[in-house]
Amino acid sequence: MNRCFDAIVVGGGIIGLSSAYQLSQKGLKVGVIEKNFPGFGSTTRCIGGIRQQFSTEASIKLMKESVSQFQQMEEIFGFSVDFYQGGYLFLAYSQDNLDSFIKVSHLQKSLGLDIRLLSVAECLEIVPCLNQENLMGGVYSPDDGQAYPFKVVEGYIQEIKKNNSSILTFLEVSDIMIEKNKVMGVILGTGEKLYSDIVLNAAGPWAGEISKMAGLELPIFPEKHEAFITDRQEHLFNTMIVDYRSDGCYFQQLVNGQVIGCYTPVPNQPGTEVNASRKFLIEMSKRTVRLIPELKKANVLRHWGGSYSMTPDGSPFIDKTDINGFYIAAGMSGHGFMFSPAIGKFISDIIIDDQYPFHWDEFKIHRDCSRTELMK
Numbered sequence: 613m614n615r616c617f618d619a620i621v622v623g624g625g626i627i628g629l630s631s632a633y634q635l636s637q638k639g640l641k642v643g644v645i646e647k648n649f650p651g652f653g654s655t656t657r658c659i660g661g662i663r664q665q666f667s668t669e670a671s672i673k674l675m676k677e678s679v680s681q682f683q684q685m686e687e688i689f690g691f692s693v694d695f696y697q698g699g700y701l702f703l704a705y706s707q708d709n710l711d712s713f714i715k716v717s718h719l720q721k722s723l724g725l726d727i728r729l730l731s732v733a734e735c736l737e738i739v740p741c742l743n744q745e746n747l748m749g750g751v752y753s754p755d756d757g758q759a760y761p762f763k764v765v766e767g768y769i770q771e772i773k774k775n776n777s778s779i780l781t782f783l784e785v786s787d788i789m790i791e792k793n794k795v796m797g798v799i800l801g802t803g804e805k806l807y808s809d810i811v812l813n814a815a816g817p818w819a820g821e822i823s824k825m826a827g828l829e830l831p832i833f834p835e836k837h838e839a840f841i842t843d844r845q846e847h848l849f850n851t852m853i854v855d856y857r858s859d860g861c862y863f864q865q866l867v868n869g870q871v872i873g874c875y876t877p878v879p880n881q882p883g884t885e886v887n888a889s890r891k892f893l894i895e896m897s898k899r900t901v902r903l904i905p906e907l908k909k910a911n912v913l914r915h916w917g918g919s920y921s922m923t924p925d926g927s928p929f930i931d932k933t934d935i936n937g938f939y940i941a942a943g944m945s946g947h948g949f950m951f952s953p954a955i956g957k958f959i960s961d962i963i964i965d966d967q968y969p970f971h972w973d974e975f976k977i978h979r980d981c982s983r984t985e986l987m988k
């Protein structure tokens with residue numbers, strides 16, 4: 613028997629799930645195809661940070677929509693996703709950092725964000741246990757925060773199933789069916805064909821491979837990142853702390869007291885290999901304790917690897933493609949969890965109504981990729 617769907621989503625990560633949720637809310641019968649289990653890719657390896665402090669109008673608008681949806685999730689899902697607005701504090705250790713925070717804050721404020729440029733003393737009011745050595749100031753946005761990725765995944769799965777749609781697990785898409793430049797569906801590794809005239813590529817770090825199956829070359833490259841989590845600590849701070857130095861890191865304290873964090877490896881580590889390294893464990897511990905000396909008494913419970921999916925300019929591709937009916941939402945860098953509620957909504961508008969919600973050049977596949985995000 614041939615299975616047919618109104619829309620097929622390749623990838624059961626947070627982007628595929630939020631897109632499937634929105635498409636199914638609009639009445640489409642959606643099939644999400646996931647080669648492992650939902651969240652297996654980057655999604656359940658992420659640290660759950662959510663911020664609106666970006667340097668472009670489109671990303672800020674995207675994140676305002678996301679935050680508004682995170683605020684409503686508990687009501688929609690019927691359980692908490694641990695969404696908590698404890699803020700984001702970016703620390704500055706050079707005049708260049710401070711200047712770029714000031715420059716970007718004008719745009720952020722003009723779009724309605726509560727952005728506060730802070731002296732060192734004001735940074736210490738937000739995080740009293742912060743080591744102030746070499747610190748020159750910071751920028752703080754109290755409305756940013758965190759949520760628990762596992763709960764958000766669970767909520768979307770629940771709602772997708774309620775909407776007459778399904779998540780097919782442990783099935784790998786091995787080819788995309790195209791006739792006369794129009795998508796017809798996908799072929800699974802089992803040989804089964806699934807039919808639909810809408811296919812969304814939401815395969816995260818593997819999105820470049822899925823695009824290739826459709827004959828498209830898109831610059832999406834996986835890169836390795838690692839994270840750690842400590843045991844529960846007394847409540848020390850509310851905010852995500854971001855240290856932008858080349859040997860910096862970023863971390864937050866979860867609502868249950870655990871501290872979770874990462875750093876960006878220099879040089880970057882291309883590929884989908886996700887082993888947890890001893891080097892990361894040692895470095896991350898040092899960098900965390902350098903900022904919050906009190907955390908030297910914390911024990912690291914676990915550390916792990918995952919993939920970012922990178923594009924040349926750090927912004928995702930959220931667009932239709934040159935093949936009719938074939939869409940993409942991928943290349944999320946370190947922002948796919950926070951972007952996901954808005955991306956689900958906006959890609960479903962693009963798919964169903966052929967409408968971009970606002971000036972969309974930053975996310976189109978045929979853009980000039982030479983720009984870089986100032987607040988990576």
Ligand SMILES: Cc1cc2nc3c(=O)[nH]c(=O)nc-3n(C[C@H](O)[C@H](O)[C@H](O)COP(=O)(O)OP(=O)(O)OC[C@H]3O[C@@H](n4cnc5c(N)ncnc54)[C@H](O)[C@@H]3O)c2cc1C
Pocket residue numbers: 622623624625626627628645646647648649650651652653654655656657658659660661662783784785786814815816817818822837838839874917918919920921941942943944945946947948949950951
């Ligand atoms: C250490 C770390 C920390 C992070 N911290 C944050 C953070 O604080 N905030 C934030 O917003 N983001 C963060 N991120 C980034 C975030 O995790 C990703 O951007 C996001 O999860 C991407 O979601 P996705 O759905 O695009 O990809 P994924 O979650 O990777 O989902 C893609 C899915 O596609 C499936 N798939 C691939 N190929 C096929 C195929 N052929 N057939 C069927 N299925 C297939 C995969 O199995 C996978 O489950 C972090 C990432 C890492 C690694």
